[in-house]
Amino acid sequence: xxxxxxxxxxxxxxxxxxxxxxxxxxxxxxxxxxxxxxxxxxxxxxxxxxxxxxxxxxxxxxxxxxxxxxxxxxxxxxxxxxx
Numbered sequence: 435x436x437x438x439x440x441x442x443x444x445x446x447x448x449x450x451x452x453x454x455x456x457x458x459x460x461x462x463x464x465x466x467x468x469x470x471x472x473x474x475x476x477x478x479x480x481x482x483x484x485x486x487x488x489x490x491x492x493x494x495x496x497x498x499x500x501x502x503x504x505x506x507x508x509x510x511x512x513x514x515x516x517x
Contacts, residue, residue: 480486495501 495504
């Protein structure tokens, strides 16, 4: 199978980093406003659905060993956090 030819690159234009290009209507990447709005709306719907307590119970550690593993992972993450 042949691979499609890539268009020639402009030597005056900086190389792409592989990240999505910024659209005209907002920032993409970590500052993606549209995705943030969609996430926030989905979060609100989830909270209003009444499923939070069941999800919290399902996410709870299943054993003392698992609880200790989660605590250790949290402590390790905190050691790497910016202060």
